Amino acid sequence: MKKISVFIIALAIAVTNLKADEGMWLPYLLGNKTYADMVKHGLKLTKEQLYNINKPSIKDAIVLFGNGCTGEIVSKEGLLFTNHHCGYSDIAAVSTPENNHLKNGFWAKSKSDEIACPGLSVQFLIKVEDVTSKVQEQLKTVAPSDLATKLPSILNELSKKASENSIYEVRISSFFKGNQFLQFTYLRYKDVRLVGTPPESIGKFGGDTDNWEWPRHTGDFSIFRVYMGKDGKPAEYLADNIPYSPNYFLPVSIKGFKDGDYSMIFGYPASTNRYETTYGIKLKLDIENPSVVNLRDTRLKLMHAEMVKDPKVKLQLAGRYAQIANYWKFFDGESKQLIQHNTLEQKQTIENDFQHWAKGKKEYENIFSDLKTAYDNWRPYAKHRIYIFEGILGSPLMAFAVQLNQLIQMQAAGKLNDKTIAGFKAAYTKFIKAENIASDKNTLAAMLKAFYKDIDATQQPKDFYSAFKPLGSLDSDVPYQKMSETIFSNSMLLDESKFNTFLNNPDTIALKKDIAFDVASTFFDNYNNNYNKYYNNFIAETYRLTNLYLKGVLERESNKENLYPDANQTMRVSYGNVKSYQPRDGVFYNQICTSKGLLEKYKPGDLEFDMPEKLIDLIKAKDFGAYVDKASNDLVVTFITNNDITGGNSGSPVLNASGELIGLAFDGNYEALGHKIAIDKNLNRTICLDVRYLLFIVDKLGGAKNLINELSLK
Secondary structure, eight states: OOOOOHHHHHTTSOGGGOOTTSOOBOGGGOOHHHHHHHHHTTOOSOHHHHOOSSSOOGGGGEEEETTTEEEEEOSTTOEEEEOHHHHHHHHHHTOOSSSOHHHHOEEOSSGGGOEEOTTOOEEEEEEEEEOHHHHHHHHTTSOGGGHHHHHHHHHHHHHHHHHTTSSSEEEEEEETTTTEEEEEEEEEEOEEEEEEEOOHHHHTTTHHHHTTOSSOOOOOOEEEEEEEOTTSSOOOOOTTOEEOOOSOOOOBOOSOOOTTOEEEEEEOOOOOOTTOOHHHHHHIIIIIHHHHHHHHHHHHHHHHHHHTTOHHHHHHHHHHHHHHHHHHHHHHHHHHHHHHTTHHHHHHHHHHHHHHHHTTOTTTTTHHHHHHHHHHHHHHHHHHHHIIIIIGGGSHHHHHHHHTHHHHHHHHTTOOOHHHHHHHHHHHHHHHHHOOHHHHHHHHHHHHHHHHHHSOGGGSOTTTGGGGGGGSOTTSSHHHHHHHHHHHHHOGGGOHHHHHHHHHSOOHHHHHHOHHHHHHHHHHHHHHHHTHHHHHHHHHHHHHHHHHHHHHHHHHOSOGGGOOOOOOSSOEEEEEEBOOEEEETTEEEOSEEEHHHHHHHOOTTOTTTOOOHHHHHHHHTTOOGGGOBTTTTBOEEEEEEOOOOOTTOTTOEEEOTTSOEEEEEEEEOGGGTTTTTOOOTTTOOEEEEEHHHHHHIIIIITOOHHHHHHSOBO
């Protein structure tokens, strides 16, 4: 089966190979050729209906939700749809064992029932401007080797200046590895309230087993509402704030669709690396992904062991566990798919073609030989870095302890004051609320052992492990368990009274003597003082070279509209079709999953495949109401498209040719988990919740007809 890599498009080897399912396009810079292709695939809207800064358009209904998801406004009163897993932590935060909204679900039958979510905010994109020349002017005095370290502060400073004396937030983002810069202006709303969520048995149906898999039957949605002040401007939470009045909201279609129908997704994809080189892929396959998967697997098992013992612990750890688990499976699948689809070989061909083009062009001739040197210099220390940040600092206690180095630095610089102390108190309150000592104690023991076994002895903290020898054989679990027990029994960081007393009168000498701080600092300082310099050199050199590489890619392409930049959590649109697929010989996957599959997967009392009794009764009675799919005479739960998405697109609206909401994107398929690096046009699929299933749950199971009445149903 022939596979067309996105790199081939990027390097303009064959622009005619561009497929509908390839590309995360900036609506602001939507080229005529791309738009014409969208129309060819079925789009019935004008470019101005997609993105317009002067008139209402679809972009006005799309929000950056929380810390990294997408949501969409679906009513004139600020009602918002997003994924269940996007709202998961906020739902858990407002739940208690007595009112466990995460487990039992929640439906506000009136606005007065809606629940404030402290800390949750959404951002609306107001406008985008090209500021490449302005940034490049600032970069004239920056040496290429300093680009990676100085560019972020330059962008931050320019963004801060553009935001001064304004209610808007401005962020300048880099594209094509620092060859283009766009300025994004946002308006942030901080009063966001929980309106509805299905029980976890629906919102997470299938759990980790079905994660990244098709067929899929997960009801992955939650509902919130955005509020504003009575003056129509963003405001902090106040009980008498009023619902947000949007410039535009999405109509909702219950007409259904068929295989091959047009689909379009707006959202905020977080990151891709489609221009990655063979050297980066080799590092990922050999060291980075296996290390992350191994460490996360251990952490998840230890957390799960405590979560199954106590519902309170399950609530406490739910958000953190889900976050870790999601990308544990992703990194494992990514490696397998990159190997299976011969991505290295594809990349090598493209790099050879680039080098052939670069002959005689002195600026570009040595890019890949210099990249090889940079990667060779870093590889001996790459695992060490991962075992610090995913391993040792995978213990919440160790991660918090390391943060306290900032307190010492601030005190030494005379910057410790009431405001900064208040910041540390807030961070401690958050840490201690989330801290589960039993799982963390076991995690730290396991991570100390993993570091000893897997990291070169010459890179380990000097004399640290020799102190363990009297506790037992270093090949067994015993010494690490004893050391962890000692740390957790003697650190003031786990004694709220002692630590708050310390913060009222910080004594850095006492802090340095604390056993948890001492152990965390031993590992972190060892890495920071001895090996981080190699990482900094690696980042500086690879950024310089990839900046140059992408400059060559852009120079080589005569029509820049044919290229799209890597995802970087800026608004994008992708287009394609609802599409079935054949993942391997003899296997065909339909484009939809229905309620029939829910009953087939149902396992009473199972942690992943249980269902509410009322839902089972509704399905058996075929009480689907207006939400039934006429073609299948069933309730469609999920469907797949060939749209191009990645993390950050969770909660993104899936739109039909008329711009009507037909679903919510929430996952990708396992066969194409190499999509951050290279997309496979034959296998790539986006897994979407059918909006009719969402409405069915809200209406028939939740009895929240008030929410249905707010929508503009088509």
